[in-house]
Amino acid sequence: MVLESLPVIHDALAPILANKQATDAIWIVGAAVVASTAIRALLFLGNTIYTSFLRPAKKLSKLGKWAIVTGATDGLGKAYAKALAKQGLSVLLISRTQSKLDEVAKEISDKYKVETKTAQVDYSKFSEDVAANLRKTIDSLEVGVLVNNVGISYTYPEKFDKLDEATLRNLVHINCDSVVLMSHMVIGQMDKRKKGAIINVSSASGLFPMGLLTVYSGTKSFVDFFSRALSQEYPNLYIQSVMPFMVVSKLAGLKRPTWNAPTPDDYVRSSLPTIGYEDRTLGYWAHKVSGLIQYLPFNLGEKFTYNTHADINKRYLKRQARITAEAAGKKSQ
Numbered sequence: 001m002v003l004e005s006l007p008v009i010h011d012a013l014a015p016i017l018a019n020k021q022a023t024d025a026i027w028i029v030g031a032a033v034v035a036s037t038a039i040r041a042l043l044f045l046g047n048t049i050y051t052s053f054l055r056p057a058k059k060l061s062k063l064g065k066w067a068i069v070t071g072a073t074d075g076l077g078k079a080y081a082k083a084l085a086k087q088g089l090s091v092l093l094i095s096r097t098q099s100k101l102d103e104v105a106k107e108i109s110d111k112y113k114v115e116t117k118t119a120q121v122d123y124s125k126f127s128e129d130v131a132a133n134l135r136k137t138i139d140s141l142e143v144g145v146l147v148n149n150v151g152i153s154y155t156y157p158e159k160f161d162k163l164d165e166a167t168l169r170n171l172v173h174i175n176c177d178s179v180v181l182m183s184h185m186v187i188g189q190m191d192k193r194k195k196g197a198i199i200n201v202s203s204a205s206g207l208f209p210m211g212l213l214t215v216y217s218g219t220k221s222f223v224d225f226f227s228r229a230l231s232q233e234y235p236n237l238y239i240q241s242v243m244p245f246m247v248v249s250k251l252a253g254l255k256r257p258t259w260n261a262p263t264p265d266d267y268v269r270s271s272l273p274t275i276g277y278e279d280r281t282l283g284y285w286a287h288k289v290s291g292l293i294q295y296l297p298f299n300l301g302e303k304f305t306y307n308t309h310a311d312i313n314k315r316y317l318k319r320q321a322r323i324t325a326e327a328a329g330k331k332s333q
């Protein structure tokens with residue numbers, strides 16, 4: 001069809017192409033588009049290099065004596081806790097498992113010579129009593145930094161109706177309620193002192209809708225909007241939405257780093273110095289590059305991500321079916 005219409009297009013363009021002034025104008029417009037795209041690409045590259053490697057970081061220990069980190073015993077939370085202790089902040093570590101909390105608290109206080117406290121909290125059961133107790137502890141501390149890091153995802157990408165109710169509730173309670181309530185516990189004292197930082201760990205899954213991770217994607221976009229709106233209300237505070245792509249962790253199911261999936265320590269080393277400069281960050285140079293996917297036309301980014309998730313779903317279910325069949329075979333022998 002296109003080929004058939006080529007002579008028609010050629011005939012239609014012929015008078016324009018025969019006109020030197022018209023072809024000169026086309027060349028000029030074309031060159032301007034190419035030049036402006038090249039300048040924008042260079043500016044993006046320069047900005048990414050400057051903000052990722054060269055810009056001086058804010059001194060976070062000036063914001064208050066204590067940092068609080070939720071989900072602090074593994075992955076990104078542990079990395080944030082270590083990085084903040086390294087800057088001289090004492091750390092209140094929060095997660096579910098007391099033995100892991102004790103281990104990380106000891107590791108941090110031994111290495112960085114700062115005070116540590118722990119609070120055993122399961123955010124899937126964050127009752128009024130548990131919250132009131134935690135609020136009492138927090139009220140007794142001068143909190144400079146809160147990292148709302150705790151979060152869970154799906155075991156594998158799946159359609160919404162296949163998820164059980166407990167999983168749905170956990171995703172919303174752990175990923176959203178924790179962020180709202182923890183922020184509420186510290187913001188009054190930060191606002192009074194006119195200093196403090198709240199770092200909300202969202203996800204690149206909150207950049208645009210990601211089907212087959214629908215609830216995770218929705219909760220992370222909630223964290224992002226909550227964070228950005230809160231930042232408007234409290235311009236004196238540093239309130240940041242952090243939106244990583246893949247980082248090596250249990251949640252991500254990744255054991256080894258790659259060029260675009262750093263270790264949690266490397267990710268935090270890169271994202272922490274953006275505090276005070278960026279209210280919303282992808283945090284790591286390779287993630288900033290991956291983030292360009294959101295600007296592709298015709299929702300190509302969304303379509304590509306959906307197809308990738310559908311593929312992972314198929315492979316996961318196939319592997320599970322094989323494991324079940326092998327187990328059944330062994331039983332019957």
Ligand SMILES: NC(=O)c1ccc[n+]([C@@H]2O[C@H](COP(=O)([O-])OP(=O)(O)OC[C@H]3O[C@@H](n4cnc5c(N)ncnc54)[C@H](OP(=O)(O)O)[C@@H]3O)[C@@H](O)[C@H]2O)c1
Pocket residue numbers: 070071072073074075076077094095096097100121122123124149150151152153174201202203204243244245246247248249250251252264
């Ligand atoms: N890793 C990635 O690729 C990636 C990408 C984008 C965004 N993120 C976000 O980054 C955050 C951290 O992820 P991660 O990969 O570092 O996770 P992770 O390695 O699985 O660590 C999760 C931490 O949260 C704690 N935790 C889990 N469930 C909890 C609960 N119900 N109550 C209290 N604490 C709980 C865990 O300790 P216990 O088990 O002892 O409680 C652990 O300390 C999450 O919000 C995630 O959505 C991660």
